[in-house]
Structures are given as structure tokens and as C-alpha cells.
Amino acid sequence: MGKISPVSAKYIIQANIEIDGVVERPDVIGAIFGQTEGLLGSELELRELQRSGRIGRIDVRTEIKSGKTSGEIIIPSSLDRAETAIIAASTETIQRIGPCNARVKVLDIEDVRISKRNYVIERAKELLQNLTEKFMPDSQELTEKVSESVRMMEVLEYGRDRLPAGPLIEESEDIIIVEGRADVLNLLRHGIKNTIALNGTSVPETIIELCKKKNVTLFVDGDRGGDLITKEMISVAEIDYVCRAPDGKEVEEITKKELHKALRGKVAIEQIKLENHRNIHPTSREVESQTPVPQQERPERKIQPKIERSEDFKKLLDELVGTRGAYILDESFNILGKVPVAELPVTLNSLKTKIFAIVLDGIITRDIATVAERIQVQYLIGRDSRVNSQRINVLTSKQLS
Numbered sequence: 001m002g003k004i005s006p007v008s009a010k011y012i013i014q015a016n017i018e019i020d021g022v023v024e025r026p027d028v029i030g031a032i033f034g035q036t037e038g039l040l041g042s043e044l045e046l047r048e049l050q051r052s053g054r055i056g057r058i059d060v061r062t063e064i065k066s067g068k069t070s071g072e073i074i075i076p077s078s079l080d081r082a083e084t085a086i087i088a089a090s091t092e093t094i095q096r097i098g099p100c101n102a103r104v105k106v107l108d109i110e111d112v113r114i115s116k117r118n119y120v121i122e123r124a125k126e127l128l129q130n131l132t133e134k135f136m137p138d139s140q141e142l143t144e145k146v147s148e149s150v151r152m153m154e155v156l157e158y159g160r161d162r163l164p165a166g167p168l169i170e171e172s173e174d175i176i177i178v179e180g181r182a183d184v185l186n187l188l189r190h191g192i193k194n195t196i197a198l199n200g201t202s203v204p205e206t207i208i209e210l211c212k213k214k215n216v217t218l219f220v221d222g223d224r225g226g227d228l229i230t231k232e233m234i235s236v237a238e239i240d241y242v243c244r245a246p247d248g249k250e251v252e253e254i255t256k257k258e259l260h261k262a263l264r265g266k267v268a269i270e271q272i273k274l275e276n277h278r279n280i281h282p283t284s285r286e287v288e289s290q291t292p293v294p295q296q297e298r299p300e301r302k303i304q305p306k307i308e309r310s311e312d313f314k315k316l317l318d319e320l321v322g323t324r325g326a327y328i329l330d331e332s333f334n335i336l337g338k339v340p341v342a343e344l345p346v347t348l349n350s351l352k353t354k355i356f357a358i359v360l361d362g363i364i365t366r367d368i369a370t371v372a373e374r375i376q377v378q379y380l381i382g383r384d385s386r387v388n389s390q391r392i393n394v395l396t397s398k399q400l401s
Contacts, residue, residue: 009056009076012110013088017062019069021100028060031097032073036090044086054078055087073104084109154188155181158196159206166193174215176263177207177239179229182252183219190256195219201229203236211237217266218242221250234272241266270337271347274328309333313381314400316359326360333357345371357381364394 017028033046042048049055056076062069073091077084088106096102158165164181172194178184180197187195198207210216218233220226222245233239243266245251246258254262316327326344328336331354339347341362348355348371357379358372364385372380373391381395388394 009078009112011077011079011081011084012112013073013075013077013084013091013106014108014110015073015075015088015091015104015106017060017069017071017073017102017104019097019100019102021069021098022064022067023062023069023098023100025060025062027098028062028071028073029058031094031102032058032091035094035096039090039093040086044083044090046087049079049087069100072107154193155184159204159209161199161204161206163196163199163204163206165196168193169196172214174217175210176217176219177233178219178251179221179226180252183250186252186254187219187259190259192259198229201232203232208237211239216240217263219245219251219262221245222247223250230272234269239269241268242272243267268339268343268347270339271343271350274337274339274347274351274353309379310395310400313357313359313379313395314397317361317381317383317397317400320359320361323361326358326362328355329357329359330354331356344368348372348375351375364396369394 019028036046038045046055050058054077056078059074060071061074062071075087075091077087079087088109092104092106094102094104154167156165156167156169157163158169164184166184166188169175174194176187176192176195178187178195178197180199184195184197187193196207196210198204216237216239218230218239218241220229220242226244230242243262245254245262249258251259312333316329320327324341325338326341327338328347328351330336333356336353336355341360344358344360345367348358348368355372355375355377358368358377359381360368360383362382364380364382364387366387369380369387369389369392373389377392379393379395380389381400383397385394385396
């Protein structure tokens with residue numbers, strides 16, 4: 001007997017059967033062939049259609065319960081729609097199976113091609129999505145990949161130590177020193193090309209020579225390693241500013257916003273040295289601050305300058321002409337550090353070291369005087385002054401002359 005493969009079927013007839021008694025599966029199949037024989041003519045005879053492969057294998061699934069049999073009939077068909085519908089309708093003419101009454105009801109005629117078409121559509125969607133994700137990057141991603149390749153090509157090997165550097169390291173007056181090659185690449189990614197890497201924990205001779213010729217900003221990671229590199233650079237090279245990545249982050253992983261924020265917050269090397277001096281040589285100011293003098297006991301009197309120090313003040317003031325800088329002195333007249341005048345109030349607010357005098361190349365403003373009074377500076381010397389203070393000696397270049 002010829003059989004039709006379910007794969008080649010165009011339609012599937014699905015019917016339900018109920019039998020008032022207990023019968024076997026072969027009884028149902030025999031009834032389907034026997035009771036439809038001669039009903040539709042020789043062209044639609046089920047046996048002939050199955051032999052020619054136009055009707056597939058008839059599948060019957062039965063279940064016996066409470067003395068009755070029920071189940072379903074599945075008939076694959078490669079006939080056209082009208083002929084398939086006629087075959088389906090003919091199965092409903094079956095009234096008896098064996099000695100028992102039976103009822104057949106066609107539930108559905110499924111178009112296999114529609115099911116296949118729906119499967120093809122859904123599968124095509126999945127394949128297209130995978131293809132888009134894996135092999136079709138958007139224009140922005142393509143641009144970033146091309147730019148990344150160009151940036152990789154822009155990394156130079158500078159000096160006899162062959163240090164990774166950006167393309168503008170030679171011609172730029174201001175340079176940024178970072179720790180490694182990955183840091184240089186990240187800065188290049190955000191458009192900063194005047195960078196060079198230490199390429200290790202020791203400071204190469206190439207870096208030391210560059211620091212003598214350029215304005216240098218040291219950009220370190222926000223961890224203890226960054227602190228150690230800062231101390232070593234201060235001890236062997238002439239750097240001007242230091243900036244750090246956010247705490248716990250490395251320069252190679254920070255975003256563009258974090259990068260620019262860190263660079264804007266760079267600190268002058270003089271301030272770093274002041275902080276280091278405070279840590280190495282602690283003063284008694286913390287002890288004094290624990291037993292503050294009551295406000296009424298603090299005499300508001302003007303401290304008279306010592307004549308022998310006027311010449312020293314004048315000499316320091318002359319050294320600062322044109323630098324827009326400020327010297328910070330201790331009681332032994334040692335220079336603790338030099339900072340830009342614009343950063344002086346911020347620097348003074350951050351210091352805990354006892355300061356004896358401040359000499360600055362500029363005008364003494366109310367902001368500077370207020371901070372100096374609060375931290376009990378004794379002398380404030382500048383080119384000119386806009387303030388008068390009863391608690392601090394304010395001297396100008398004219399008074400010193």
C-alpha cells in the first residue's frame with residue numbers, strides 16, 4: 001500500500017470520534033475504508049488515493065473509558081482543497097464500528113503550508129535579528145571601530161626608552177604623563193593627544209628630560225599606586241600639576257566626563273609639596289586648636305613687624321615680580337611652598353601647617369586677608385593692599401621701601 005509522507009501533505013484532516021462500546025484501533029481504520037467505499041466514486045476512493053500517495057497514513061488514537069471509546073482521527077492529504085473537504089465530510093457518514101454505534105465529527109482542516117509559512121516567517125525573523133546583531137553594526141559603531149583603529153595607529157614610541165605617546169607629544173608645550181599604554185589610548189579616545197606613559201613604576205630618563213622642557217601634568221590612578229607614583233615623580237622630575245582619577249578607578253577606564261572633571265581639578269605641585277611637608281613635620285597647631293582661646297581673651301592688636309625682616313620680605317617680593325605667585329613661610333623664614341595667587345585662598349583653607357607669613361605678587365584682597373586672619377598668619381605682604389586689618393600685619397612694597 002502506498003503511503004504519503006507528512007512532509008509532502010498539503011492539508012491535515014482532524015476529526016473526533018465517539019463510540020458506544022469498546023473497539024480496537026484496527027476496527028476504526030477498517031470502518032473508515034469500508035463505510036466510505038463506493039460513496040464518492042472511483043476517483044476519490046480512499047484505498048486508491050492512499051495507494052497513489054495522495055492520501056497519507058491514517059492515524060487513529062483511541063482511549064477507553066467507562067465502557068466507551070473516544071479518540072481522534074488524523075488524515076494527511078495532498079489533494080486540492082475541495083477534494084480534501086469532500087474526504088473529510090465523508091468520514092462523518094460513519095455510524096457504526098463493529099457492533100457499536102459511532103459518531104465522527106471533523107474538527108478542522110489544517111493547511112500545512114500556512115503552518116510552514118508561519119514557521120518560516122518566525123524563523124526568518126530570528127535569523128535576521130542574529131545577522132543584524134553579529135554582522136551589521138550601525139554607523140556609529142562602524143565609526144567608533146574605524147576611529148579606534150586610527151587611534152591605535154596614532155600611538156607613537158617616543159625617546160630612547162620607546163615610551164607610548166600621543167602624536168602631539170613633541171610639539172605641544174603642555175603634556176600629560178600617565179602610567180601605561182592603555183591610559184594613553186583612553187585619552188586619545190577622548191581627543192587628548194599630548195600624552196606619554198611612564199610604562200612602569202620607575203621614572204625613565206626620557207620623562208625626566210621632557211619635564212625640564214614642558215609644562216607637565218601628572219595624571220595618576222585613584223588608588224595607592226597613584227600616590228606612590230606621584231611621590232616618586234616629585235622626587236626625580238620637575239612637574240607642575242597633579243590630577244587623579246576618581247577614587248578606585250584607573251585612568252584607562254574613566255569616561256570622558258570623568259576625565260575632563262579630573263583635569264579641571266588638577267592641583268599645583270607646590271600645594272602637594274605643602275601637604276607632604278605637613279605630613280612629615282606635624283606642628284602643634286592641632287594641639288593648640290583643641291584648647292581654643294575664648295573670643296574675649298584674644299587681643300585684637302596689630303603685631304608690629306620686626307625691622308630686621310623688612311629687607312627679607314622685600315627681597316622675596318622682588319623675586320616674585322611677574323610670576324603672579326605667592327611664597328608661604330614658616331617661623332624660621334623657610335619657604336614651605338609657592339602657589340599661584342589665584343589658588344592662594346583655596347590652598348590656605350586646605351592647610352593645617354602653622355604659617356608665619358605670606359608674600360605675594362599681587363594685590364592683597366579681602367578674601368586673602370580673611371583666610372589669613374582665620375589661620376593666624378602674622379604677616380601678609382603684597383604689591384598693594386585693599387584691606388586694613390587689626391589682627392594681622394599687612395605690608396605693601398611701598399611700605400617696605
